[in-house]
Amino acid sequence: MGLIKSEKFTKEQNTIALFAKAFGHPARVAIIQHLFEINSCVCGDLVNQIGLAQPTISQHLKELKTLGLIKGSVEGTSVCYCIDPENWKSMKTVLFAFLNEDTINHGDCC
Amino acid sequence: MGLIKSEKFTKEQNTIALFAKAFGHPARVAIIQHLFEINSCVCGDLVNQIGLAQPTISQHLKELKTLGLIKGSVEGTSVCYCIDPENWKSMKTVLFAFLNEDTINHGDCC
DNA sequence: TTCATTAATCGTAACATTGCAATAAACAAA
C-alpha cells in the first residue's frame, strides 16, 4: 500500500528509520558532506556543486531542515545553510546506539 | 520522476545512501535489532515478533539479504537468518566515516 | 503418497519519492 505501519513499531525504531531515511539519498549525503567540507555555511552554491535542478535541491534541503539536521538563515537575497550541531549530535547518538548493538551481543552462529 | 540520478554522485555517496536506505524502514530496524537481541539466528518467528504479514517480512528480509547484511540458511522446513558479521562491519565503517565527519571539521558558524 | 508447515514469489493496489518546468516570493540595486 505504500504507507509504513508505524504503529507496529517502537518510537525508537521509527526514529532510527526516519534519520536513516534522511541519508537514503545521495543528494542529501552530498549536501551534508559539502557542509562539513567547507566547514561553514553554504550560501547559494549548492545547485552548482550538485548537478540537480534548483527546485530539487530546495526540496532535499527542506527535508533535512524539517528533520532539524540543518538550519538556514536568510542573508540578503541568498540563504545560508549549515549543520545544526546539537541535533546532529543527538541523531548520531541514536544511530550509533543502533549500529553498535553488535558490540553488545556478538553471537557467532550459523 | 521517481528515479535517483546516481551518476551525479560519487560511488561513496551512493554506497552510503544504499546502506542508510536499508535502515530507513522500522521493520528492517526491528529485524536487525531482534537478530542482535536473541544473539543467534532467527528461525521462523519473525512474522510473530513483528506484526506484518508473512510476504511483507519476506520482502524486507530479501532486501537486507541482497545488501549482504544478513544471511539465511535452510534448516528443514524453516529458514534461519542471522547477521553477516563481516559485511555488517564494513557497512559500519562506511556509515561511521560519514557520520563522524563532524569531528574532523567542527566549524562553529551562523 | 498425502498432508501439513514454512518461506518465497507473483500480482496488484495504494501511497511515497524523485525530478523539474513554471511560477511565485523576497530582497537588493539601480
Next chain:
DNA sequence: TTTGTTTATTGCAATGTTACGATTAATGAA
C-alpha cells in the same frame, strides 16, 4: 518603481516502496 537575483512553492509525470492475498515451492511427518 523597475529590474535582476536567489530561493521556495506548485503542479505534475515517472518511478519506487510498502503491504498483503493468493499461489507456488520445498521439506518433514503421517
